[in-house]
Amino acid sequence: MKNFILGFILISIVFSSCSPSINKFTAYKDIYEEKPLSIMIMPPINKSTKVGAKMGFYNTLSMPLADNGYYALPPSISMQFMQDQSAYDAELLLDKSMKVINQTFDADAVLFTIIHEWRKVTIGSTVEVKIEYLIKSAKTDEVLYNRIGLVRVSASSNTGNAFADLAVSMIKTALTKEVSVARSCNYYTFSDLPKGKYSPLYGKDQNSLAGKKEFSVKLSQ
Amino acid sequence: MMLVSCAPTNMYYWGNYGQATYQHNKSQSEKTNAELLIVFEDIINKKHKGIRNAVPPGIYADYGFFLIKDGQITKGKEMLEKELFLYPESKKVVEYILNKL
Numbered sequence: 001m002k003n004f005i006l007g008f009i010l011i012s013i014v015f016s017s018c019s020p021s022i023n024k025f026t027a028y029k030d031i032y033e034e035k036p037l038s039i040m041i042m043p044p045i046n047k048s049t050k051v052g053a054k055m056g057f058y059n060t061l062s063m064p065l066a067d068n069g070y071y072a073l074p075p076s077i078s079m080q081f082m083q084d085q086s087a088y089d090a091e092l093l094l095d096k097s098m099k100v101i102n103q104t105f106d107a108d109a110v111l112f113t114i115i116h117e118w119r120k121v122t123i124g125s126t127v128e129v130k131i132e133y134l135i136k137s138a139k140t141d142e143v144l145y146n147r148i149g150l151v152r153v154s155a156s157s158n159t160g161n162a163f164a165d166l167a168v169s170m171i172k173t174a175l176t177k178e179v180s181v182a183r184s185c186n187y188y189t190f191s192d193l194p195k196g197k198y199s200p201l202y203g204k205d206q207n208s209l210a211g212k213k214e215f216s217v218k219l220s221q
Numbered sequence: 222m223m224l225v226s227c228a229p230t231n232m233y234y235w236g237n238y239g240q241a242t243y244q245h246n247k248s249q250s251e252k253t254n255a256e257l258l259i260v261f262e263d264i265i266n267k268k269h270k271g272i273r274n275a276v277p278p279g280i281y282a283d284y285g286f287f288l289i290k291d292g293q294i295t296k297g298k299e300m301l302e303k304e305l306f307l308y309p310e311s312k313k314v315v316e317y318i319l320n321k322l
Binding site for chain 1: 231232233235238239240242243246247272273277278279280282283286287304308310311312313314317318
């Protein structure tokens with residue numbers, strides 16, 4: 001319990017250092033009002049120099065959305081649709097209306113991810129990634145959720161940040177480095193997403209503190 | 222006396238899904254395809270499926286999609302129907318695949 005409180009204090013310092021703390025209802029008002037359930041995942045936009053980051057990352061996105069109570073559209077079928085539409089480059093779609101996705105699949109929202117950086121840090125066994133997550137309404141085209149995280153994932157056992165360690169401990173398996181880093185980053189970032197319909201906490205988390213839109217965190221594996 | 226809780230803490234059981242889909246998309250070989258089908262079966266047949274005790278969203282649908290691509294049309298359709306039963310919001314996704322047959 002002591003470690004949990006300490007972790008909470010540390011994370012609060014990180015989150016409140018530049019802006020006042022706000023609750024999730026204030027931060028994500030549109031999500032609470034629109035109540036999206038089904039989310040289509042677009043192919044990631046890779047602006048990093050890491051070759052292969054795109055597909056490896058794509059496959060890790062449906063799990064954290066589902067685990068937060070949402071219906072993530074089946075990734076393989078979604079990818080087939082994108083290929084059928086010759087729309088594999090999500091960057092070209094970022095500013096376009098997503099209403100066609102709503103009409104085609106009844107999806108309530110669309111998730112875009114932008115991999116800004118993905119690099120190995122030479123000291124220690126650490127990977128540093130900067131990833132932006134953007135959920136757009138497929139009904140109104142409004143941005144419902146936007147977070148940018150600078151995340152360092154190291155092989156060390158403990159960061160002293162209880163939330164960060166929890167996010168990683170949930171997914172400790174014999175994964176390849178790429179999948180493991182991506183999953184750690186996704187689970188940490190989406191831990192701030194208001195819970196969806198299938199979560200037992202659906203509609204009960206409005207008063208929880210919201211994380212900062214831009215954050216940096218160290219995660220351990 | 223200490224009470225030990227055996228209640229699941231994760232929403233769903235995913236097995237080796239992340240790794241298997243990554244490997245399959247990377248290699249697109251018969252071997253990775255077969256491994257992925259085994260992972261789908263594992264997730265579906267797992268006894269303890271997490272807090273919701275349900276197959277995660279998209280698993281029945283993607284499994285059905287892979288089976289249909291593999292020529293196992295009847296079993297593939299069964300899986301798509303199971304997705305629709307469990308997640309009614311998948312209706313148009315399921316129709317999209319069925320319309321391609």
